[in-house]
Amino acid sequence: MAVAEADRTNLSPAVATQLRTAQDLFIRRWGEMGQTWGINRTMAEIHALLYVVAEPLCMDDVMERLHISRGNSSMSLRALCDWGIVRRLHKLGERREFFESLTDVWDMFSLITAERKRREMDPVLETIRECRRMLDEKTIGKQAARGREVQLTRERLAGMEEFMEVTNKIFQQFIGNARSGLTRVVRVLLKAF
Amino acid sequence: MAVAEADRTNLSPAVATQLRTAQDLFIRRWGEMGQTWGINRTMAEIHALLYVVAEPLCMDDVMERLHISRGNSSMSLRALCDWGIVRRLHKLGERREFFESLTDVWDMFSLITAERKRREMDPVLETIRECRRMLDEKTIGKQAARGREVQLTRERLAGMEEFMEVTNKIFQQFIGNARSGLTRVVRVLLKAF
DNA sequence: CTCCAGTTTCAGTAAGTACTGAAAGAATGC
DNA sequence: GCATTCTTTCAGTACTTACTGAAACTGGAG
16 A cells, blocks of 8 residues: 555654645646647546656556545556557555556657647648549649639648648647657757847 | 638539538537637637638638627637637738738747746746745744745745746747747757767 | 346436626717 | 617526436455
């Protein structure tokens, strides 16, 4: 149990409380932020917990600490593992499984970015291309393609496509490069401006 | 009315249908994407509509085109204006108001980025700093601050703070620079890697 | 095989969010 | 002043998403 583990350390009760308070504050805020970015609160909280305690926890630890049900823990932990930002961990001689967060924030960011790009940006980009195809000369004829309204819409679609392609390229730089990539990016940027 | 306006143009019915189909497809996808990023679907759809038709529309146009109520239109349009990505527009001799989207995608991105940074990242960063303060030597004493668990949590919080500070700086570059800033960023990046 | 510790699944429900429609409020013109 | 046209607000409701808890499942030990 986590309790037994806590006992191993020699934190005074006052310090232990302070530690927990600080962790809880972080967890709460992280959960709130997740929500506004389209990540469900509990999932973000579990992740924050695993990240901030910096030690593998089992499902019961998570349930107890965040006051959530077994079912919820199970599903959320699975989702976090699917994202790749949490790992399952077998301790030798232990029957139950433990979970730990990735350590490196930059790696986490890379994983999340890559996944969201794939899930949410790529389909939009594809749709925009399809919309443009529906309005190009080959499809509706040269005459029609010159109509004022068609022209306007075509321009807007083109503008959006260009934008998304560029942001895609930026993401591409982050993905795979992770920490080294990002810090390099930042160095370059801060110098360039 | 928008109908009268459409009549002014000489689109064949077939082309008009095709145009509308393409626009609707874009609007739908944009709405879906918005949802997954924590923006409500209708708001994203209204924005997509105003952007893609590239002509000012009045509230009734919006209601009719997206099949939403007057109340919903009113609130969503107000929110879009608050974000600054949609503008109110008076046509001379017209009683009702029209709405148009910003034209430049890069400007839109800047506005949204700035606002989300302010609303969602800054408070988190402040919280992390507060958590760190709760666990520093001055607050809990030198001895306690060296406890294993306290150390671990402190390291994690520090890692996250560093990350958020760097991403903040990147955002900072975009905000205000908008198009020129971003394209410059991209050029630099593509050269550097 | 059965038992048991641990995990997953999922129907039902609670909580939260978005939307409508009607009523109140503004602004314009007579 | 009143009538007309357009906009906003908000209580009530529909819809969506998240969560629980119990039952089903899994795999190791006896």
